[in-house]
Amino acid sequence: MQDDISGWSDWSRNFEGIEEISSPSELHGLLTGIVCVTEAPSRDEWLQILSTLAVPALDDEALDLLVDETIDVFHALSEDELDYLPMLPDDEHHLSERVQALADWCAGVVLGFGLASGHIRAEEEELIEHLQDVAAVEFEESDDDEEGEESYQELYEFVRLIPVSLSVGRAKIAVAESTLLQHVKNKLNVPADSSVVEMFTPHRPS
Numbered sequence: 001m002q003d004d005i006s007g008w009s010d011w012s013r014n015f016e017g018i019e020e021i022s023s024p025s026e027l028h029g030l031l032t033g034i035v036c037v038t039e040a041p042s043r044d045e046w047l048q049i050l051s052t053l054a055v056p057a058l059d060d061e062a063l064d065l066l067v068d069e070t071i072d073v074f075h076a077l078s079e080d081e082l083d084y085l086p087m088l089p090d091d092e093h094h095l096s097e098r099v100q101a102l103a104d105w106c107a108g109v110v111l112g113f114g115l116a117s118g119h120i121r122a123e124e125e126e127l128i129e130h131l132q133d134v135a136a137v138e139f140e141e142s143d144d145d146e147e148g149e150e151s152y153q154e155l156y157e158f159v160r161l162i163p164v165s166l167s168v169g170r171a172k173i174a175v176a177e178s179t180l181l182q183h184v185k186n187k188l189n190v191p192a193d194s195s196v197v198e199m200f201t202p203h204r205p206s
Contacts, residue, residue, distance in 0.1 A: 007069070011087050014062040020055045021108075025101040028087035029108020031070050032077075036109075036166040037116035038175045040074035043067050045175045052180065077167040086160055099139040099152055106159055107135035113166060115180040121170075127162050134159050 008024075015024040034041065034049070041049060046066055050058065058066065069087070076084040086105045089098055110131050120128060134155055 008087060008089055010065060011069070012089070014058075014065055018055060020053060023101060023104040025086065025088055026104035026108035026111075027066075028069070028073075029105040029110075030112040031066065031108075032073055032084075032086070032105075032163050033109040033112020033114070033166075034116045034175075034178075034180070035070060035074040035077060035172075036113050036163050037170065037173065038178050039172050040070045041067075041175045046070070049175075049180060077163055078172075082161060082164060084160065084164055086156075088156075095148055095152060096139040099137060102152070102156060102159070103135050103137050106131040109163060109166075110135065116175075116178045124166055127165055131159060131162060 011024045011028065015021070015027050018027070021027050021030070031041075043063060046063065047057075073084065086102070088101045088105060091098070110128060113128070137155070
């Protein structure tokens with residue numbers, strides 16, 4: 001399966017079931033949004049980030065996987081080679097699962113970008129709105145056909161390079177200087193009973 005090649009199998013095994021994050025794809029979007037703005041978070045910085053988001057401590061294997069993927073994504077976005085790929089299930093999974101994963105990934109990018117940056121360049125506002133629109137997409141059974149598959153592929157190709165656009169031309173800041181870790185310094189914590197997505201993408205259906 002392509003899941004093994006893309007890394008989805010390992011990613012899903014390690015990050016599925018984290019209640020504070022909708023899905024492994026949202027976590028991948030989160031890290032992507034963060035490194036559009038900052039240098040790649042270190043292991044210790046990820047521990048701080050996850051703690052701030054009230055995400056339970058990850059085991060060593062999961063944390064290593066997260067850090068390694070963060071470095072890969074950071075380089076992919078920095079080099080602007082247009083080969084960045086979201087972490088999503090392959091086409092052997094039902095279309096509804098892939099649509100939801102893409103929506104989760106978009107929500108994660110918006111969240112990570114907002115947490116790390118706190119500001120949007122004028123030309124980026126429309127890009128963020130596109131991500132929010134896809135994050136709000138809901139799959140219906142009537143979409144489960146060839147036309148629905150084509151629509152999914154079009155959405156995928158449309159949004160997957162938005163992080164490249166958000167990253168290009170931006171002077172990356174140290175993670176410690178980001179809005180997110182300033183929250184740590186100020187001891188502002190995300191409430192344990194609040195969904196990450198609900199807090200930062202309020203227009204997304206629950």
